[in-house]
Amino acid sequence: MGIDKQNMTVIIDTGSELTWVQYEPCMTCYNQQGPVFKPSTSSSYQSVSCNSSTCCENNPSTCNYVVNYGDGSYTNGDLGVESLSFGGVLVSNFVFGCGRNNKGLFGGVSGLMGLGRSILSLVSQTNATFGGVFSYCLPTTEAGASGSLVMGNESSVFKNVTPISYTRMLPNxxxxxxxxxxxxxxxxxxxxxxxxxxxxxxxxxxxxxxxxxxxxxxxxxxxxxxxxxxxxxxxxxxxxxxxxxxxxxx
Known part of the structure; x- marks a missing residue:
């Protein structure tokens, strides 16, 4: 994240809309394996003000967010804007959550990547670049196994033995x-x-x-x-x- 490329490890969540990471200064945060995101050291970071069209709150200085998950986990903090380097592609003006109160079974990662269909999700915010399309391959439980996340409609990266199957989604x-x-x-x-x-x-x-x-x-x-x-x-x-x-x- 950022022009200085602070590396973040996140959980991929197709059921969430907001991407967020823990950041300093943090009030209540779980133990994270890697470095915590530091907006103060990023020249490209900007906070989202309350009069922004992205925010609907009344805080005069920053735009707050609160997300509660079904298992009791939660995150809350401030919305920020940052440059996001994704597989060599630079995404500018990416809106995400700077979590300063976070609790839950997040496995020591930096935060969560929201791949839902709302306006704030990574998929929607990168629609102009990747066309609103993504695919992912889950890794096995074997040691050293790794999965992949592909933004865009390039399917040749997957070494499928059989052709890829498709099914229609239901509108709701x-x-x-x-x-x-x-x-x-x-x-x-x-x-x-x-x-x-x-x-x-x-x-x-x-x-x-x-x-x-x-x-x-x-x-x-x-x-x-x-x-x-x-x-x-x-x-x-x-x-x-x-x-x-x-x-x-x-």
Missing amino acids: PQLSNFYILNLTGMDVGGVALQAPGFGSGGILIDSGTVITRLPSPVYKALKAEFLKQLWFPFSTSVFNFGYLFQSHRV
Whole structure:
């Protein structure tokens, strides 16, 4: 970030709109592995004032933001404008959050990259450069594995064995900031689930969420078929889930 290129490591979140990083001076911040962003040392950083069209608050000096996540994590601070170097491409006048009160399971990274569909997301702010298109490849859990994030419609960087498949997204005015797909069906071990709820309502694609949430009829059908096919012994649930299993392999 910035003309002086302070390196930041962030979580990629398709369900969030605002990109933010911890910054100094910080009031309440979690332990971060790398250096914290320092606006005072960046010649290209500017704060967003309250009379800016980006801000709707009444603070006479700076524009504040507050973001609360579903797991209880949160961040709040001031909006700022900075130059963003992204894969060799310089993005000017990028609006982001300077987090001065942050708490949550962020894994010691600098902050979070918002890839949602709102006006403040990275995708929207870089629309003129990348066309509002991005793709990402998640890494495996093996040591040394790495994924990738590609801004723009260049798909040749992915070494796919099979052709890339596409599916249409569903419009939803009440959830316009999210990416929504049509859940048409599920199967367990090749057995198709029979349940009402498929093909209606849609399902969110959220890279920042670790738990899949399903309509109750679909969840019950999934659980029943899963229990029918799985032979692992039960274990004590510590996360208030319905079932855990003992296994040395998956």
